[in-house]
Amino acid sequence: MLVAENHAVRDELIGRIVWRLLIPAFFGLPLLGAWMWLATRRGLQPLDAVAGQIAIREPSRLHALTPAEAPEEIRPLVESINHLFSRVEHTLEAERRFTADAAHELRTPLAALGIQAQVALRAQDAEERTHAIQQLQAGADRAARLVNQLLILARIDPEKGLHKQPVLLDHLTEEICAAHGTMALDKNIHLELETAATVVSGNADMLRILLRNLIDNAIYYTPAGGRVNVQVAENSLTVTDTGPGIPAHEREQVFRRFYRLAGQEAQGSGLGLSIVARIAELHGARVELADGDGGSGLMVRVLFSSHATSPLQS
Template sequence: MQKNPLNNQTARHYSLSGQLLLWLMICLFIILSISAVVSYSRAYRSANVAYDRALLREVLALAEQVDVVNNQVMIDLPEIARNLLEYDKDDFINYRISAPDGSLVVGEPAIKPPRKALASGSHIYYDDMLDNEKVRVVAYALPIINSELKGNLLIQVTETRTKREKMALEIIEEMLIPQILIMLVTAMVIFLSIKRSLFPLNQLRDSFARRSHEDLSPVVADNAPQEIMPLLNEMNDLMLRVKVGVDFQKAFVADASHQLRTPIAALQNQVELALREPVSAQVQHALENIAVSSRHLSRLVQQLLTLARIEPGTESQFEFKEVNLTQLVQGVTAEWVPRALSKNIDLGFESSESQDLIISGNAFMLREMLSNLIDNAICYTPMGGEVTVALSRQGDNAVLQVIDNGIGIVPAKRTLVFNRFYRVEANAGDGCGLGLAIVREIVLAHHATISIQDGLPHRHAGGTNVYGTNITVQFKTVDSKPYDKQ
């Protein structure tokens, strides 16, 4: 029995519980991230405020040691006081004192002044760079009193950020570690809750898994959650409609097989017998038309029955197993040689592989598919044309091509030709418009792909090159066996 395509491991599936847990974890992570950013910002701000105040106290202490004597700035700062000012076990501290004209009085010359002038007695905090390191700077405008020297002395003290960042990280760690633990515990509780809540879905899955493909009875789910009851009700209604349709289709296929094939075969036999009898030219012509029409009718009935058998919903009646695609294609092509010769068409088989191509499929359906492709090519290829059936390998794919130099299919109509009863040109060929529809259903049943490109070129009556049709079907291979070309 063929595997259900819904169980195909290459299809993309996702876990409902996994999706719920993922989105909840994403929400928790976003909340935690926002909390971390806000907490770090507040912690860093608090650390900045505390250390800025300490830095300002150092500036004010330094300002008390500054005096102006005879228009000269004097600093009474003993060596031990300077060492205490500049010493810090975590950060580097520097200072600068500038005259009213901006010239350096004492301190580190690389310290930059603030971007805007300060009012007398005011101070400002700002961030800057010193020796390629980020520093925090406090600047204080010390007014000059009782001196001919007018203006303000600018006192600046810089401090690297090590203590501030360290303090902020300590605060954030103290805040985030409990939050992370709470998030993990919450995730575990959510996971167990989701798993427990979705347990009835697993029971429904097991119920479906134990069912036969012929069991279309309603699904009984007494313990199903209220949220999925509408889905179960619709599924039961769908299964009922499918059962009615399948039963009707099976009855139609069985009845049509007996009711249509026998009289059509008898009609063909009678027409062939009548054609052997001496009759007038008019009767002979009428009998020939009846013979052609009966063959078309037989082919149409055969295609309708085939289409009914391979439609979705009836696929399970066909057994899928390993099929030697090389031998099958070669055999089917040989069967169509007499038909091709009757139209003086060169029908050939080509294979670029030295080994057989093995696929998983149903031999009857594959024969029907290839027969329709070859019949379609012969039907729409003029007398004296050429049809090639080619088989090759591309990676893990077996590539089947039916190439002709017939009337071709314009790109705009290449998707329409797979519709039932659609014909490219109403007066070209003697097909009934079901061949490629059957091919498409068989290709879908085998999880293969089909495409249409330009085929072999031929000279049009107007002198221009016209391209025929190249129909390509790609199957997944499962194995390779030795094959000796004849």
């Protein structure tokens, strides 16, 4: 049986179907695209507001962003940016305080150097001139000590995390004590060292600075003929001297920068223990102050966490 089909009817039917599909699409797609564009623009307006606030603000303006009606999706982004601004503002404020304090502290020794130089120039005899030059040298040494401490503070302040590795604390302590041998001999100070083989997880450069400040301070403030004892135990480092010590009610204050005890003959920078405390903090350690042997002098002990230290097996 044969069945005949009219191609013209089929083609006409296909054409009608195609036109019915294309005409709505022809008019609908542009409208849909325009609607999507408007919706996207409206949704991105809070981001544009944030970008606009950041683009026009001065570098010194670090207050929080306040986009109007920020949708839930971008609030974590805005909060993160505001948190970053807060941290940057805190860092800049710390730098401003550090610069102001440094300028204030440097003004006094520099003025003293100028006065001593004038005294040396106006000296009438060799003895007076020699004394003035000696005072000038002592002032220059104090200024150099202060500048060195300021540079150390500027270096360690930005540190958030340290590259740590096993450090032979006993060997490092021996190295620093040997370097201070001449300083101790010049003041007729007996420098003793007791060590137990100990490994500390830390940064060798920073621990070297910590040791240098502790031993340097102990020798500096101990009168001639005194004694400084340095001891390395399994999880602690202790430096004890026979100097004037620190009254119990002032021991918390000495960790503040530029804090000096009244009535001391030796004039320090007021930075040594603040540097020690900062380095100890970076190593997860704590610093304790107590009276020295017999209730006189000062004992400074740095206590490392037990998981950060381990005795070396011989």
